[in-house]
Amino acid sequence: MLAYTVKRLLQGAATVWFIATATFVAMHSVPGDPLANQRATSEEIRRNLEERYGLDRPVIEQYGIFLGSMLRGDFGISFTQENRRVNDIIRENFPVSATLGILAVTFAALGGILWGALTALYRNRLPDLVITFLVILGISVPSFVVAALGQLALVNLNAAVGEPLLPVAGWGTLRHMIVPSLVLGLGTMAYLTRLMRSSMLEIADADFIRTARAKGLPPTRIFLKHQLRNAILPVVTVLGPAIAAITTGGFVVELVFAIPGLGRYFVTAVQQLDYTVIMGTTVFYGAFLVVMVIAVDLLYGWIDPRVRLE
Amino acid sequence: MTASPTPAAGRPLLDVADLHVEFDTHGGVVKAVRGVSFSVQAGRTLAIVGESGCGKSVSVLSVMGLVPTPPGRITRGAARLGDVDILRRKIVDGHDVRGSRIAMIFQDPMSALNPTMRVGDQIAETLQVHRGLSRADAFRRAVEVLAQTHIPDAEARAKQYPFTFSGGMLQRAMIAMAIACEPEVLIADEPTTALDVTIQAQILDLLQELQRRTGMAIVLITHDLGVVARMADDVSVMYAGEIVESGSADDVFYRSAHPYTLGLRAAMPSQATTKAAGLQPIEGTPPDLFDPPPGCAYVARCPHAMHLCRPHRPEPFQVDPAHHARCWLHHPGAPAGRDGVYRGARA
Numbered sequence: 132m133l134a135y136t137v138k139r140l141l142q143g144a145a146t147v148w149f150i151a152t153a154t155f156v157a158m159h160s161v162p163g164d165p166l167a168n169q170r171a172t173s174e175e176i177r178r179n180l181e182e183r184y185g186l187d188r189p190v191i192e193q194y195g196i197f198l199g200s201m202l203r204g205d206f207g208i209s210f211t212q213e214n215r216r217v218n219d220i221i222r223e224n225f226p227v228s229a230t231l232g233i234l235a236v237t238f239a240a241l242g243g244i245l246w247g248a249l250t251a252l253y254r255n256r257l258p259d260l261v262i263t264f265l266v267i268l269g270i271s272v273p274s275f276v277v278a279a280l281g282q283l284a285l286v287n288l289n290a291a292v293g294e295p296l297l298p299v300a301g302w303g304t305l306r307h308m309i310v311p312s313l314v315l316g317l318g319t320m321a322y323l324t325r326l327m328r329s330s331m332l333e334i335a336d337a338d339f340i341r342t343a344r345a346k347g348l349p350p351t352r353i354f355l356k357h358q359l360r361n362a363i364l365p366v367v368t369v370l371g372p373a374i375a376a377i378t379t380g381g382f383v384v385e386l387v388f389a390i391p392g393l394g395r396y397f398v399t400a401v402q403q404l405d406y407t408v409i410m411g412t413t414v415f416y417g418a419f420l421v422v423m424v425i426a427v428d429l430l431y432g433w434i435d436p437r438v439r440l441e
Numbered sequence: 442m443t444a445s446p447t448p449a450a451g452r453p454l455l456d457v458a459d460l461h462v463e464f465d466t467h468g469g470v471v472k473a474v475r476g477v478s479f480s481v482q483a484g485r486t487l488a489i490v491g492e493s494g495c496g497k498s499v500s501v502l503s504v505m506g507l508v509p510t511p512p513g514r515i516t517r518g519a520a521r522l523g524d525v526d527i528l529r530r531k532i533v534d535g536h537d538v539r540g541s542r543i544a545m546i547f548q549d550p551m552s553a554l555n556p557t558m559r560v561g562d563q564i565a566e567t568l569q570v571h572r573g574l575s576r577a578d579a580f581r582r583a584v585e586v587l588a589q590t591h592i593p594d595a596e597a598r599a600k601q602y603p604f605t606f607s608g609g610m611l612q613r614a615m616i617a618m619a620i621a622c623e624p625e626v627l628i629a630d631e632p633t634t635a636l637d638v639t640i641q642a643q644i645l646d647l648l649q650e651l652q653r654r655t656g657m658a659i660v661l662i663t664h665d666l667g668v669v670a671r672m673a674d675d676v677s678v679m680y681a682g683e684i685v686e687s688g689s690a691d692d693v694f695y696r697s698a699h700p701y702t703l704g705l706r707a708a709m710p711s712q713a714t715t716k717a718a719g720l721q722p723i724e725g726t727p728p729d730l731f732d733p734p735p736g737c738a739y740v741a742r743c744p745h746a747m748h749l750c751r752p753h754r755p756e757p758f759q760v761d762p763a764h765h766a767r768c769w770l771h772h773p774g775a776p777a778g779r780d781g782v783y784r785g786a787r788a
């Protein structure tokens with residue numbers, strides 16, 4: 132188990148390095164000049180800035196400096212917001228994105244497992260048909276549409292009630308968090324529901340379920356101890372990609388709901404070609420996802436003994 | 442091989458009578474079991490033998506309440522354990538019957554255990570549910586039962602997961618699970634078919650040893666006449682959803698009274714016949730169970746078929762006191778002198 136964990140961590144480090152390098156290459160091959168903004172008015176100022184950011188050095192040297200500061204965990208200073216360190220931007224804004232993401236993942240996973248189990252229990256009966264229809268909707272509608280519709284629904288709901296039941300935008304209280312995280316988790320929940328349903332049906336026909344019934348166990352015990360735990364395994368496997376999907380989906384939801392998260396920062400940084408912020412947040416997100424995928428792997432090993440010992 | 446062995450004293454422990462089971466499928470209704478009766482007494486082993494698909498599993502799954510409904514349906518019959526009909530009941534006298542008084546082991550031990558649960562916990566579970574033991578007590582008892590199945594180092598093994606076990610070990614664990622509550626009847630559906638030959642013999646020995654110790658009745662399902670010869674006190678031969686011959690093992694083996702039983706014997710590899718010379722598979726295929734023939738189900742393959750066999754269904758004729766065959770050759774008016782078909786002590 133320890134060797135496995137170490138191996139996964141090394142693989143993860145290599146992945147992060149790859150992401151960093153790819154980002155670096157991409158940033159240095161996009162057309163455009165971060166200093167072309169109004170700030171670099173004179174040649175002198177431009178030279179000063181170039182020197183400060185090391186833009187006058189050869190690319191390979193810049194790459195070395197970049198990797199060095201990444202290793203030290205220093206993402207540099209924003210190009211567009213003087214005196215703001217990228218580390219500070221991440222530290223201030225990531226917790227908001229993380230809260231949103233965690234709520235959305237929890238909602239998606241619990242919802243997916245619950246609805247999936249329910250549809251399997253009511254196979255081909257009304258609850259199954261209704262939920263399966265909604266699932267197809269949830270999978271096929273893109274997240275920015277869901278976000279806009281969610282907001283619209285919220286506006287109408289508040290208007291109907293006559294007072295602001297739930298805030299339409301912004302961040303801060305739990306009431307702010309509910310709708311954005313539901314919207315963010317919805318697509319993933321739909322996907323997990325479908326996965327859970329087919330997994331439950333497959334397990335229901337498994338030999339060991341017949342064994343459990345031959346042992347005369349009560350149905351609830353068979354369901355919880357034998358069917359559910361085994362049916363959840365495929366859901367856990369895709370939790371890594373699901374977290375990735377929710378993380379990227381968060382960019383849109385943060386924009387639509389005016390949530391001061393890192394994702395919104397990232398989108399703005401891209402629009403303004405803010406080199407350091409783009410590279411810093413990309414590498415940070417990459418590292419975050421790698422850690423999450425490893426965590427999911429370890430969780431899987433904990434649930435499935437066959438993986439644990441291999 | 443002299444007279445038929447003494448019929449065991451006492452009433453049958455498990456008595457199945459006139460069982461009918463159907464399945465709804467896309468192609469129509471499969472009449473999988475069509476009037477099956479068998480019984481087994483304490484301490485004895487009944488083998489149910491027949492080709493694949495003839496309804497052996499469905500018959501015993503019905504008794505265990507494990508036929509999936511839908512698509513399955515038990516349309517007629519009774520299954521008595523002692524005095525009560527357990528066919529459509531899970532609980533008798535406040536006790537769970539299934540898993541407690543009557544238990545079952547299956548063909549493929551590799552898939553019959555829950556992969557994410559420790560083996561010991563899977564055994565202990567029945568003791569918790571049926572005997573009300575605490576988790577810890579049940580686990581301790583599970584280790585003892587596992588040791589009874591001769592799994593080395595049972596204590597450590599009980600804490601492991603099924604994937605660390607070999608096929609033979611898994612079948613031992615499965616047996617431990619089934620006998621944990623000391624059932625009166627153990628049903629074993631092809632328990633050794635998925636195993637190596639040497640392991641097969643060990644598992645059969647284990648079943649016999651446990652039977653001697655506990656006095657439980659065993660219903661053993663197999664398509665392997667070698668297994669029948671080794672294990673059975675009594676034999677029921679199944680064909681196309683019916684029992685076509687039943688009697689003591691010696692009756693059925695050495696005084697076969699049904700042409701199908703003779704066919705099975707001819708198809709069976711034995712020490713006397715080499716593969717090249719002696720084996721004679723039965724020609725043809727079993728009838729379509731969507732639309733079973735009105736008369737004798739074996740008529741299309743039977744070398745002795747007569748005119749009345751096709752339209753008229755034979756009843757089980759008594760050949761000797763505890764030996765029956767569902768074949769018109771045993772009708773008093775049937776012509777004599779059919780090759781190899783035993784016609785009873787009187788004939």
Ligand SMILES: Nc1ncnc2c1ncn2[C@@H]1O[C@H](COP(=O)(O)OP(=O)(O)O)[C@@H](O)[C@H]1O
Pocket residue numbers: 464465466471473491492493494495496497498499500509512513730
């Ligand atoms: N769940 C089911 N659905 C439809 N048909 C079934 C089902 N289970 C068994 N059958 C049918 O019942 C017949 C007997 O099957 P089975 O008892 O498993 O045979 P055996 O154990 O003797 O090999 C077969 O023709 C099979 O197709």
Ligand code: SF4
Pocket residue numbers: 699700701737738739740741743744745746747750755767768769770
């Ligand atoms: S009843 Fe007729 S067809 Fe059937 S086994 Fe006997 S002789 Fe053959």
Ligand SMILES: [Mg+2]
Pocket residue numbers: 494497498499630631
């Ligand atoms: Mg079978």
